[in-house]
Amino acid sequence: MAVHSKRNIKENAIIEAAEKVFSKQGFTNTKMEDVAKELGVSKGTIYFYFSSKENLYMAITYRAFQSLIETFYISVEHTKEEVGLEGLVGVMRSFIKFSEENFLYSEALLDFISFVRSTNEGTLDKKITDAMKESSYYERVKDIQNIPINIFLKEIERGRQDGSILNKQKAELIYLYAWASVIGFVKLNATSGKKTSILKVEISTWRNYIIQKTRDFLKDPEG
Amino acid sequence: MAVHSKRNIKENAIIEAAEKVFSKQGFTNTKMEDVAKELGVSKGTIYFYFSSKENLYMAITYRAFQSLIETFYISVEHTKEEVGLEGLVGVMRSFIKFSEENFLYSEALLDFISFVRSTNEGTLDKKITDAMKESSYYERVKDIQNIPINIFLKEIERGRQDGSILNKQKAELIYLYAWASVIGFVKLNATSGKKTSILKVEISTWRNYIIQKTRDFLKDPEG
Amino acid sequence: MAVHSKRNIKENAIIEAAEKVFSKQGFTNTKMEDVAKELGVSKGTIYFYFSSKENLYMAITYRAFQSLIETFYISVEHTKEEVGLEGLVGVMRSFIKFSEENFLYSEALLDFISFVRSTNEGTLDKKITDAMKESSYYERVKDIQNIPINIFLKEIERGRQDGSILNKQKAELIYLYAWASVIGFVKLNATSGKKTSILKVEISTWRNYIIQKTRDFLKDPEG
């Protein structure tokens, strides 16, 4: 186990270095050499741990899902004494926070969803190719990809049980509507993040508005 | 002028070919050769009309804005007899339709916004580099980039005047909230478009829900 | 046609450059860059004409077969007034000469034979991989690979008709026996070719002996 965890430590170090440079320069504009330099190792070392650039990206995707799941669990844990509505709003809030703080993760999640949904013909402009399926992380990600959704859906159910959520729409639809808001929000803010406003609107105002709207329509029996 | 319009015809043909292949394969995965082949001309010809791949993408971006503006104007024209609320809902509806039918355009708009907002340092993973600023289309796009927003805002104003829109939030915030929904919706559907449902939710159901929600919160005085 | 032949001229120039450096340094030890330098062009140019290093080798293989066929036809033509035995001895002689003068061709022929005969499992040490099958030249070579053999067999038949060849063995066996001698002869001489003797035997003596033995056993009714 010592040996194995040693390997894991290095793998994680590489992933973290990769996250740093991918975040700064983007996947396409980043050379494996850049990742190596960031960590102060040689190119070969990166390839010793990750068989390809895509595999490395897939590992990041895995971490993205893991991180989101962790975030969701923590949120749910924090609000377990409150009603389901508050639990869900909490999840939503942490979802936004997560996406804002980890734009790369947010992108990775999105890329993966697109990839899984896409057939071979007509692939869009993603970093992902068929080679990705050969990544050892591909299966791992597939195994956990639905956990965030399920946590979300479970909170809706809880809210319905305790009467705090009155919206009668299909739970999945609520999830999609909420997720889309977050994605749009994050995408439109996708820059180096120095700016604190857009179209003269404070980003924090916008963020709060999304959460408020979410709460509103969850409570709305006509929702 | 004859010469000039002849040039325009060719330019447009190239842009259309580029749109086709970019849509299919994405910007990064498309070679200039592919664009040339699609149109049945040589690579040299493409470069005769467009100084770089980036410039070509910028031309597409320009068309994307033009097209969105046109779409918005048509929508507004169609609903000018109705109240502002309906005008705005119509704009929203056409916005979604536009984005669904032109994923590439939708991406281009987003890329441009990101690009403009970003400082030079810390550019994200966009197809857009500094070379973009040198594009002859860059200035042109900057000149019209705010028109869609302004149309949207004007309809809000109209709705407020005629009492159909009661939501008291800053108009720009409403715009951002609406736009984000559309972006999220489109992004999550971003595949070859063969699928008609996601998470067991019909896409049309989702689309209608977004429009319904938009209408709801525009009318809501507490909105 | 002018255009096409222009392309062919360049292709041939590249092939000839490649033959030169492959002969000198061997396939594995030769970089595409070396081929480019030999011709005074850039690496990219080589790839403009040949999609891969293997494809280039396959093109050489094609030339090898073409050249051998040409050599055989010329030999047959030269001896058409003589009996079949002499025709066959002539072919044999030119076969040896061909192999001595074109060691690279001789290797290429051998590699191809091995490749075609081999199944996927257990490929031997050749420059050839499965990628080779994707070479545009692969099919072309397959189409002509049996011509040399057929010429050889036809001469045996002619010799039997005119009574000059009395050996009663299966024609194919005769071919294999003769070919093996040539291959062994060439392989054992496979060096830069400066030496004129081996084991104190003059190479010319050895060569003549092979031809003499061939003639002997073709005439031998007990052969």
Add this chain to the structure above:
Amino acid sequence: MAVHSKRNIKENAIIEAAEKVFSKQGFTNTKMEDVAKELGVSKGTIYFYFSSKENLYMAITYRAFQSLIETFYISVEHTKEEVGLEGLVGVMRSFIKFSEENFLYSEALLDFISFVRSTNEGTLDKKITDAMKESSYYERVKDIQNIPINIFLKEIERGRQDGSILNKQKAELIYLYAWASVIGFVKLNATSGKKTSILKVEISTWRNYIIQKTRDFLKDPEG
């Protein structure tokens, strides 16, 4: 000595593993890692015993010569009561068998001969480079390389003494002629060895023919 033989045992194990993978994949396509894996040790261990990949190949070459010599001696021993002609035919027969059963050895012998004959400039496509000369096995091989030939030549001499061999050619020429046949035979059969015929000729038929021809021309006073 205990230490030394322990070392030898390990060296032999490595050589055998190397022979296995080189036979299957060829020298060039085999990574040191593959050799290590085959034996279930680490790459470092291989390097502890063999200074380089070339050196390892040289060790195999040494074994190839040893094995051939052993084979020859056994054959000679078996036929010492018979006439020299039969002794020589026996050697030939075991030579063929040896080469068929150990294609890698057969290649190694050939590579070594080529290497020794070649000058530094103009080395052909062998796995062998100048580094080979630095191999500790290089000298060892040089010391024994002529033994097979000498055994062969000695049998010819014996056959001439007892009158069973009447062929008057230089003994070395006879050796070369015989060896070439074997090399050609083996090279043309160089595949995974599943096929039992080539050009509709049974390989066993061909093999027997070579032996028969060898006997014939050894007896032939005009040979």
Add this chain to the structure above:
DNA sequence: GATGAATGAGATTTCATTCAT
């Protein structure tokens, strides 16, 4: 003795861009 992580030179291949015709 043995390990396997780390190195880094080098190989193949790609492709936006240029330019002679």
Add this chain to the structure above:
DNA sequence: AATGAATGAAATCTCATTCAT
């Protein structure tokens, strides 16, 4: 205007070899 051959910088990936533990 148009062509497409040519360029060459750069990217991904390989692997024999080294070396700290």
